[in-house]
Each structure stands twice: as C-alpha cells, then as structure tokens.
Amino acid sequence: MSFDTSPEHYRHWTLDIDGEIAYLRLDVDENGGLVPGYELKMNSYDLGVDIELYDATQRLRFSHPAVRAVVITSAKDRNFCAGANIRMLAQSSHPWKVNFCKFTNETRNGIEDATAHSGQTYLAAVNGTAAGGGYELALACEQILLIDDNSSTVALPEVPLLGVLPGTGGLTRIIDKRRVRKDRADVFATKSEGLRGRQAVEWRLVDEVIPKRLWQEKIAERAAAAAARSPRPAADSGASGIELPPLQRTETDDGIDYRHVRARFDRDQGLVEITVFGPSGPGTNGVPDTVERIHELGAEFWPLAMTRELDDLILRLRANELELGTWLIRTTGDVEDAMAFERVIAQFSGTDWLVNEIRHYFKRVLKRLDVTSRSLVALIEPGSCFAGALLELALACDRQYMLDGLMEDGAEEGEPAQIVLSDSNFGTFPMSNGISRLASRFWGDEETVAKLRQEAGRRLDGAEALELGLVTDAPDDIDWDDEIRIMLEERASLSPDALTGMEANHRFVGPETMETRIFGRLSAWQNWIFVRPNASGEEGALRRFGTGRRAEFDRRRV
C-alpha cells in the first residue's frame, strides 16, 4: 500500500480552484478500486478514494493559500456519495477494515481542522443522496447544504442495512456536533431511507435545503460568505503556495529510508526502529529564521519535510506491517538545531500562513501516533535531540527510556542524552482531547505542570528527567541494554489485541472531545461489531447485503 498521489493522478476526485473557493468533486471511477473484487458504484469509496481526498485536503492547505472555502460536492447526478463500498468491506480482513476506518476518520478530522485552524471552511454541497459514509463526510463539513429535488436524502443506513455502525464519526457527530436529540438520532440511524426536506433541517441533519433551480447560485453564495470570514490571506494578497513534490523514499524488505526519517524492521522481534533526524542532519538546510527563506525552501524546509515523511511512514507501517507491533522511536541531531524549529513556530505561526500550516500538520501527525495501535517506546540516547516539538514524539509514546550518562564502552563521545522542554510541550500541539501531552501525562496535577514550565529551555539529563517524571526510567550504561532488551521481549510476548485495548485506554485521560469519542468509543464498538458473525459471518448482514437474502442474526443481546 502506498499513500502517494497528486491531483494529476486522481481517478476519483477533481479539484478546481475558483479564486477563493475550491471545488472538490467526487466522481468515483467504478473500476478504480484499490484491489480487485468490487466495483465502486454510486460514488462509493474505498481507501484509494480516501487517499486522494486526504491528498487534496493537504494540498489545499499548503499549495493554495488563497483558498478560503472548500465545497465538497459530487460530479454524479443525484448521487452525492454512497459511503464505503459494501463489497469492499465484506471482502476485507478485520485489520484492513479497522485501519481503513481509522484513516478515513483522520481525514475527516483533518477537514474539521482545516476549517478551525486554516481558514479553509468546508461546505458539503449535497447535490444527491448522501448515505452512510457519504453523509458522514458531509458531517465533517461546517455546513451541510442539501438539494431539494424531491429525491435526494441524507441517511445513515449502516445499522438497518449492514448491521454495523456509522463508524466514521457518524453517531458521534450527529449528537455531539449537530446536537440532534438522541431519540431522533435513534430514529434516523435505523431508517435506511433517510430524511430530506424540511424535516432534515428541523432535525438539524442539514443546515439548509436549497431548491434545484437556485442550487449553483446559493452554493456560491454560502461559500463566498464562509470565505469572507476566513483569516487566510486574501486572494489578491499575492501569497503563493508551495508545492508538495513526491517524497523520496527507498524501500527494502528491511526498512524504509527517507531523507529525515529512517525505519528499520526487525521481523523476528516484531519491531520497527524509527529514527527522526534533526535539522542538523545532511540536506536539511538547517532551520532558517526568516519567513522569506522558509517560503523559499517550501517542502525542503526541514520541519515540513520531516513531518511529511513521518506522516507517510506512519500510514505505511499501519497498513503494511501489521506484525511489527512495537515502534521504537529515536531522534538524532543537535538539540540546539531542533530548538530552532521551535523558535520558528513560536515566532511566526501566528502571523505566517505557511508556518501555521506546518504547526498544525505536525500536530495532526502526532495525533496519528496517539491513535496508532502499536506499542510506542521512545529511546532517548546520547546524540538525540528530543527537544521542544520533537520531545512530543517521546511524550506520545507509551513509555520513555533515557540513558543516564554515556555508554562506558568508549564508542561514544560527547554529551550524555538530554531533553529540553519548551512552549511546544504546553499547548502548541494538543492531543485529540484538547490538552497537551504533558497535561495529559500529569492529569489533575497542575502543580507539576506549572513546575515543569519553570524548567522550559533547560537541558535535562536522565536523572533529572526521571525525577521530573518525564521519562519512565533512566537506566545507566550497565543496565541499559538488558533493560531495553527485556522490555521489548516482554512486549512482544503479549496479546496484540489486549495491548491495543490497553493503550487506547491509557493514552487518553482527562477531557473528552468529539475526536476522542470517535476513536475511543465509536471505533471500539465498531471493532467489536466488525468481528461479530451478525455482521461478518457467512449469514451476517455485511455478507448478505445485495444478495436478496436477509441476514440471519443471533438474537441474543450482549
């Protein structure tokens, strides 16, 4: 599985820019499924369709600073989007289904993130029936506009037709975001034909119903109004976007090499060793300190280049390397250089659209880590640069091990491992629960968080980091190898499912948001339902859909 694409390669979407407004039109190629076995009828999607959508949302943010509103609509008559393709779901393995849902959820959260933080407001121009994942895509938009053509509806038919949940945020966004009453949500989510017209508005399922003859005009009006509210540079500001060229990547059986990120697979031990190279590494051009130079560097600018590579690596590992259950995360580089990223964010993310984008992109990639069903372990060793923003990588891990002092075998020179706290660790990159990883780590203990703020900027060695609660353990060179080896062996011996459930529970503490509910509650229920015979068995609803035979259910309620 590859996540590479770009607009000239899209098979399922067209992206048109009209001044401040972008139009993303879904026009699924029936024969363009990612794997054989299904036809993508009625604008239904598989992962390939969603990879293009993700690519489009990213390029809109980075390459089109003048775009202030994005209209998602369909190029097919009377069919906005029928959601995830059922035959694809029916034939897919459980891990594939779960991973597919995770990615589509992340893309939809990204759409909301663009609306909230990029000044690119998404509107769903539902010009045909939006069913299941199709309506869930609309739910991720700030406004849902439905055509009044006496036939187009919005619907969540998953429960009645497929025996699964609207798991791409549907159940959650209905009640949490659109604040539909639970009894109406119950009626709606069990009514396969959906709702339209006045009732859809009254129930808050859509914001507006627009007569067919006024459709184009009203959509343009609503988009223009959204664009007018955007803090993004105006279309005539002369701001120019940056290109996102294809990533350079070398893949072998043993790993993946990017320019700033490296992954080595250890299949015997079931682990991946990931190293992020700091900005002092070769080819980074350092981290410049003027906005002009940052724009000039564009995708070469280390923070962005590294973030893109890390994003790609996470997606590839999640999709392709299911048995590599532990990710060891290291950094290599100069602490001071790493802090330069920090300073750029602090200085420009409030004023420069590109630096703002990079900040939020790194935030989203960190969030991907938070919901990755792999055991994450940070190894903080001499020569590492877990400082500021990069320290977030360690804090996202389930555990952090830091070498106290140097290895005494003489192989190493220089300083012992050090970490540095900065503003980045206190709110620049919030988790899905809306608070920082440190605030989550010390949930309910504001005193410690305040104390840690005092430490910002200071280099902390292993003993200090341990004392401050920033690392799980800080063995010295005598114990290091054994402790890490035993920890990894133990991890590899545990049930992969139990680890997934345990980590999902531990990683989110404190406040809950729509996002944590989608990943923590909705997805957990969906995982369960996906493996149940009532959905996935030979006689289950997913398999029987479209065969003309009704599903047969084990009627016991659990």
Next chain:
Amino acid sequence: MSFDTSPEHYRHWTLDIDGEIAYLRLDVDENGGLVPGYELKMNSYDLGVDIELYDATQRLRFSHPAVRAVVITSAKDRNFCAGANIRMLAQSSHPWKVNFCKFTNETRNGIEDATAHSGQTYLAAVNGTAAGGGYELALACEQILLIDDNSSTVALPEVPLLGVLPGTGGLTRIIDKRRVRKDRADVFATKSEGLRGRQAVEWRLVDEVIPKRLWQEKIAERAAAAAARSPRPAADSGASGIELPPLQRTETDDGIDYRHVRARFDRDQGLVEITVFGPSGPGTNGVPDTVERIHELGAEFWPLAMTRELDDLILRLRANELELGTWLIRTTGDVEDAMAFERVIAQFSGTDWLVNEIRHYFKRVLKRLDVTSRSLVALIEPGSCFAGALLELALACDRQYMLDGLMEDGAEEGEPAQIVLSDSNFGTFPMSNGISRLASRFWGDEETVAKLRQEAGRRLDGAEALELGLVTDAPDDIDWDDEIRIMLEERASLSPDALTGMEANHRFVGPETMETRIFGRLSAWQNWIFVRPNASGEEGALRRFGTGRRAEFDRRRV
C-alpha cells in the same frame, strides 16, 4: 439466575458491624461457584460472589444508618482477592462475560456512590495480594491500604497473563481516579507480578503501606478517621435502619409479577412489556408526607419498594432473557400521586438519611437502564403517570411515544395521557455523565432546558410534549397502533450487536466521567477483546491459562 440473597445466606462474605465501622470480609467458598466447572480458588470470584457484595452494599446503606465507614478486607491469609475466576471466564459464553462485567462494574460504581453520597466511606484493607479484579475492587474504595509483609502486592495481570483488559474499571480508575502517569500505568498493567511497598505508594497505586504488626490498629484508625468525616447520623443518634425483606415475585414462562412492577414477555416479537404501577396502585399505602411514617413503612414505602423491584427486574432480564431485545416501558397510576414521591424527595432528601438513600438508589437503577443493552421504548398512554421521577424512566429510553388524545374505541375513560416535568428531571437523578437526562437530551441547548424549567409542574399533553421535544412522536388514536407495531417490527429485524453499539453511543453525550469511560470505552474494548481468538480461542490466553502451555497469538495488530 436469581439475584436474591441476604447476609444469613452469604457463602463468600462476612459482614460485621462494629459501631460506626463495618467490616466486609471476603472468604470465598471454593466449592460455592454459581455453576459447575470451576473452583473459586484464592478468593477469586464469580457472579455469585459479586451478588453477595452488591447485597451487602445495599443493606449497609439501608439497614445500618450508623455505619460511616466500610472496610473491605479478606478473611484469607495473604490473599486479598485474585479477581474474577479465570476458568469461569474461559468457560463462559460471550454474553455472560459481558453481563458479568457490567454487573461487577455497577457494584463498584455503587461503592463509590456510597462513599460520595451516603457518608459510608469504603476503605480497602489489602491484607494479601490483590490481583486483577481484586485490585479493581480496591480501586473502587476511597483509600487503599496495603499490608507490608514482604509478599503482598497489587497487580493487574490481565494483559500479560490472560490477554484481556482489566475491564472492571481497572485501566480507567488507574489513570482517571488515582492519576497514575500513563507510562507507569503501562508498566504496571503489563507486569504480572505487580508492585508493593514504597514503589506502590510512589506510583499512587495504594495510599499507604502499613507494617504487619501495626495492621489492625492502623486500619481501625483510618476507618475511624473516615467515619469522623461522615455526614451520616452518629452511632448514638438512635437512627434505626430498615429491613430489606425478600422481594415478592411470581415468575412464569410469560413474565414476572412484582407488587409494583410487572413484566410480560412476548417471545415471538422479542420484547418485554414492563409496567410500573404508581403509588396509587393496590397495596402501596400511598406516599405519606411525614418522615416518621416513611421510616415506619420502610421497605413498604412505595418509592423504595418499586425501586427494588425494578432493580431486580432489570438484573433478571439482562441475565436471563437475552433474546428479548426490546423493552417497552409503561407506567400506570395517578399523576398526582406520582408527584408525591417527588415532593418527599424534594422535602427530605437533604435532611433524612433514608429518603436520601432512596433518591440515590432510584438514581442507580436509572443508571442501570442507561447501560442496558436493550432497546428501550417508553409508551405514554392514558392512565399513565410519567411525572417527575417516573418521567425519568421515559427519558432513559431510546424513544418515547405518547398518545395524543384518547383511543376512540370508547374502551377508555378519563383524561388523555399527560406528563409532568419537575425538579427531578433537572438534576436529582443525574446520569453517569453527571448531568440530567434532559440536559443530555438537549445537550448544548441551554435555552431549551431553561424553557422547560418554566413548564415544571404543568400537565403536558401529547401535542405539547411533542412540541417541547419531550417525546419522539405523538400519534393520535388513528395512527397509534400501526406506528407502534411497525416500530417494534423494525426494531426486531435489526442486528442486535449494531443496536447495542448504536445505543451505547447515542445514550451518552456531553461530559464524560469515569463511569461513562468505564462503560463506553473500557467495556467496548473489552467486548471486542473477549471475542477475539487471541483471548477466547482454543489457543488463546484465557483458555491456555494454567495449562502450562503458552497462548498462541495472531500477531497482527489491529
């Protein structure tokens, strides 16, 4: 399955009262398992053990007003409690495991409820190893005191030994209640041997480690200190408890009859028709308006009698009638009499310990409904008394149908159906999310909630209730029968698993608490893990435990 018991029938617990302090000692009878196939070794438990614990917690609240602190400890040397019996789990069906976990979770939440609202503070005197569910029981107590005997530990060995989660609140309470750092929680929950001594205190897993020679003395001290802080009547106040006699119940194949609650089974349609009879029914003694008379009536007092019956019915239906997937809930009685319950609560629950207990008991029973994996539908018909507290029964449902007007067939006399809002609907009986069912229903719409407050006390007919958003629909007599019939048929045709997941997502909106996380997130993950071969398959960890053979895992991470 019956949930009846009383202290003289306990096989696994002893309950001793010493003035203000009660001692609940776990002494599991190895041969006292609820069903054949396992021995309850090492103070491990099955549902039968937990039914006794639930009974004890209830009796402590109602029969022992002078008890202000409860010490949970073990009568067995060096063994506090080993948690849920593994062989029992391994041999149990999936629905049984899930239902067992739900009940044990409710009991532990009840322990926290007693500490918070009854002035009965629970202390765990961990005088031996507390493993898995044993430690989770301790986690439900306000304080965890661990004996320092150089061997006793606290541990959550589920993940490493059994391939399942500590699903009785363990993962949640560790991070949310005891605020253990997530990396430490990760270490702890993967370390089968657990922790003890200073480290257990430093990690906040226990509050205190007490040397063996000071054990009795210190426990008594800590309990006395907790008792001293209690708002419950002092031991010398002369307050006397009330007895909770065995429930009167007639069971047939077609239903269960209590005095104030009736259930009729319709096995063809997969539904139960539940009727709660209001205080005007036969044998209720009405609802008196003096505290003295309430105490005199004791368990005969209608609100308490009805609540006990409803509690028992919910538990029995959940355990015994898995295929009855829809519960239709009705009330019968006089609206004015129902409001008398209301007035008693409003007037005395702040000052009288017994009325306070009844209020919180009804709250807990409503919470059981909220997490019941059945479709709940309220039918509000002429002659019903969904007023105030009883209206909560309707609001707990997934849908509410109210007849607008009377049935025109002339069979009925009197008034059309009416409902009445009261203070009870605005915070007296909060859901697990900490807010009222109305605030959940209208989450984010404070204006509507404020408007509804203005309506308190007024009798609302079907049309008004519909207009105010209090019911899902209000058909008139022409449509009523068809609409209800079709709705029930549709419900019965849906996947039971999808309904469970959907309802669990819809019922909780807005704020999250430890309880909602336990039921919504932890339990959902556990449900999934329970059905996975890695846990429950022939080669899974649950089945292989104790056989000397290691589990074999599908190593793919999902």
